Amino acid sequence: MPDTPAALVARLRKLDCCAVSDALDRLGLNGQVTGLPQQSGHGRIAGHAVTVRLGTGAPPPGPPRHLGTSAIELSGPDNVIVVEQKTGVEAGCWGGLLTLGALTRKVAGVIADGPVRDIDEARAYDFPIFTNQTTSFTARGRVVEKETNGPITIGDLAVNPGDYVVADSSACVFIAPDNIERVLAAAEEIVAREAAMAEAIRSGIAIGDVMGGNYEHMLESR
Numbered sequence: 001m002p003d004t005p006a007a008l009v010a011r012l013r014k015l016d017c018c019a020v021s022d023a024l025d026r027l028g029l030n031g032q033v034t035g036l037p038q039q040s041g042h043g044r045i046a047g048h049a050v051t052v053r054l055g056t057g058a059p060p061p062g063p064p065r066h067l068g069t070s071a072i073e074l075s076g077p078d079n080v081i082v083v084e085q086k087t088g089v090e091a092g093c094w095g096g097l098l099t100l101g102a103l104t105r106k107v108a109g110v111i112a113d114g115p116v117r118d119i120d121e122a123r124a125y126d127f128p129i130f131t132n133q134t135t136s137f138t139a140r141g142r143v144v145e146k147e148t149n150g151p152i153t154i155g156d157l158a159v160n161p162g163d164y165v166v167a168d169s170s171a172c173v174f175i176a177p178d179n180i181e182r183v184l185a186a187a188e189e190i191v192a193r194e195a196a197m198a199e200a201i202r203s204g205i206a207i208g209d210v211m212g213g214n215y216e217h218m219l220e221s222r
Contacts, residue, residue, distance in 0.1 A: 085114025
């Protein structure tokens with residue numbers, strides 16, 4: 001019986017981004033985004049993406065809502081909110097009250113391709129945020145939310161709502177649901193191989209012997 005989505009997130013949460021990246025390489029898939037360092041919180045996060053896209057100009061028709069609030073209300077412990085703010089306007093795409101709102105929903109964390117403000121509040125809450133820029137500038141009068149849970153671009157990568165996400169100090173990695181089972185299986189095998197190699201090094205085998213015979217073939221399937 002296939003794993004449930006929650007079980008797949010639990011498996012992903014146990015894997016570091018380098019192992020998942022290697023699994024993507026083995027399978028000929030893309031999904032790695034670098035250059036979004038962890039600015040607050042500690043440790044790895046994983047979950048399903050809830051996406052937010054910001055832009056300039058008028059907001060979409062309908063009742064006014066503060067940016068990010070719809071995403072928070074859609075999210076829970078197995079979600080990562082992923083924000084695109086690539087307008088070129090320096091304006092916060094996430095802030096302190098949004099962090100508090102996400103914390104109350106036990107959201108796993110936030111990944112933002114764009115400026116985040118109130119980062120000290122996020123650090124005080126120990127709430128995980130990965131972003132490439134911090135700022136003091138408010139979104140008010142500068143950017144608006146264009147869409148929640150639509151397609152976005154993070155780095156050069158297309159990201160869709162519901163994609164699986166894992167992020168740590170090495171990278172942020174996004175995986176389409178159709179690929180998650182085989183990516184997890186490959187990553188778990190790579191982790192097991194690396195653990196065996198580490199144990200061999202600890203046992204006194206020369207590192208050149210361990211890595212020369214194994215590491216270069218790490219991405220090959222058994």
